[in-house]
Amino acid sequence: MPRAANFSDWIALLALTVMWGTAFMFNELALVAFPPSVLVAARLLIATVILVVYMRAHGVVLPTSARAWTPMLVMALLGNVLPFHLIAWAQQYIESSLAGILMAVMPLIVLTLAHFLLPGSRLTPYRIAGFIIGFSGVVVIIGPEAISGLSNNLALWGAIATLGAAISYSVNSIYARRIGAANPVQLSAGMLIAASLLSLPGAAVDITDVVTPGVGAIVAILVLGSLATGLATLIYFRLVQGPGPAFLSIVNYLVPVWAVVAGALFLDESITPMLYGGMLLILSGVALGELGPRIALMLREWRVPKTRARVERGRA
Numbered sequence: 339m340p341r342a343a344n345f346s347d348w349i350a351l352l353a354l355t356v357m358w359g360t361a362f363m364f365n366e367l368a369l370v371a372f373p374p375s376v377l378v379a380a381r382l383l384i385a386t387v388i389l390v391v392y393m394r395a396h397g398v399v400l401p402t403s404a405r406a407w408t409p410m411l412v413m414a415l416l417g418n419v420l421p422f423h424l425i426a427w428a429q430q431y432i433e434s435s436l437a438g439i440l441m442a443v444m445p446l447i448v449l450t451l452a453h454f455l456l457p458g459s460r461l462t463p464y465r466i467a468g469f470i471i472g473f474s475g476v477v478v479i480i481g482p483e484a485i486s487g488l489s490n491n492l493a494l495w496g497a498i499a500t501l502g503a504a505i506s507y508s509v510n511s512i513y514a515r516r517i518g519a520a521n522p523v524q525l526s527a528g529m530l531i532a533a534s535l536l537s538l539p540g541a542a543v544d545i546t547d548v549v550t551p552g553v554g555a556i557v558a559i560l561v562l563g564s565l566a567t568g569l570a571t572l573i574y575f576r577l578v579q580g581p582g583p584a585f586l587s588i589v590n591y592l593v594p595v596w597a598v599v600a601g602a603l604f605l606d607e608s609i610t611p612m613l614y615g616g617m618l619l620i621l622s623g624v625a626l627g628e629l630g631p632r633i634a635l636m637l638r639e640w641r642v643p644k645t646r647a648r649v650e651r652g653r654a
Contacts (some may be wrong), residue, residue, distance in 0.1 A: 343581040354573050355589055359596030360536070361566040362434035363604055368558035371551035373424035377559065379541035380453045382418060382534045384563025385571065389527040392572060398523045400531075407532070410525065416510035418585055421503035423540075431496035432609045438597020439479065439617045440500040445590050445624045446472045447508035454456035455512050464630025472623025476501070479616035522575040530571075588627055591621055 343351075368377050393400075401407060429437055446469045452459035480497040551559075577586045594617055601607035 371555035385567035386560035388568030410528035418533035428499035430494035435601035468627025475619030
């Protein structure tokens with residue numbers, strides 16, 4: 339059962355926000371020298387080393403049966419390899435702030451998929467309204483005015499690829515819930531090992547396209563692997579096991595905002611009113627979809643005692 343969040347949990351949540359929110363910025367810095375496939379493979383290899391060391395230090399061992407590795411392989415593909423490649427490819431054509439904002443639709447996709455794939459997870463009117471509002475934010479961001487004048491519509495394809503990454507993360511989240519309880523350290527380490535192996539062939543093909551990296555690109559790769567993937571995974575599971583998923587969901591509102599701030603401050607990206615408006619709509623949709631049912635339940639629980647009291651007074 340989740341416990342109440344303490345001060346260290348809030349610090350961990352803010353750290354996770356910074357690491358995930360700045361990952362888009364570091365992607366852009368690394369792409370100057372590394373093609374997407376090499377960037378993803380290097381990021382995963384660094385994170386794998388960190389998780390394996392952590393796993394061994396805590397006496398956790400990897401499973402030996404092929405059946406136990408099947409979910410790790412699926413989650414490696416859906417939760418690491420596919421979305422990492424899609425985002426890295428997309429950021430060749432769109433700015434980091436836009437990528438961060440578009441990824442914010444993930445909770446809405448999860449709520450929608452859960453209705454069809456998870457028992458007991460139903461689409462309430464709040465969630466349907468939240469999805470419509472959030473989707474309208476996506477339309478505002480990648481509508482005709484946002485891509486006018488851009489040759490070959492590569493920016494549009496970049497935005498679509500980012501949404502594809504959000505869908506991949508969402509399907510992975512649903513799959514993780516369906517496989518049930520598992521050792522989180524073993525699962526994350528095995529998942530990263532599988533993801534590293536899956537990413538190596540593509541990196542081997544594109545390794546000749548690497549440009550002599552500068553300090554910025556090397557630092558970006560190291561940060562992406564060690565912090566945004568390795569350490570972030572450990573913090574993520576710490577929060578899931580501590581204050582729980584409801585507390586962790588706050589990160590959905592913080593990451594896109596931090597991605598915009600980081601892009602504007604460190605990459606001099608321009609933030610248009612259209613981008614702000616789309617982000618506001620997406621975050622409003624997420625808030626309505628996630629918090630609407632909880633608020634409605636609280637209101638019902640608050641009204642029941644008052645109704646009973648009026649009935650009792652009437653009987654008296």
